[in-house]
Amino acid sequence: MSILDNKKVVIIGDRDGVPGQAIEECVKTSSAEVVFSSTECFV
16 A cells, blocks of 8 residues: 555656656556646756
């Protein structure tokens, strides 16, 4: 059982850190639903 099971997830990644798509792939291994995923540049 995962802490993310049956949850909705909003992902905001960082261009110079961990991109949103990478986090999204990890979240997809649980039963969480990704409702928004983006990679932003925080300058």
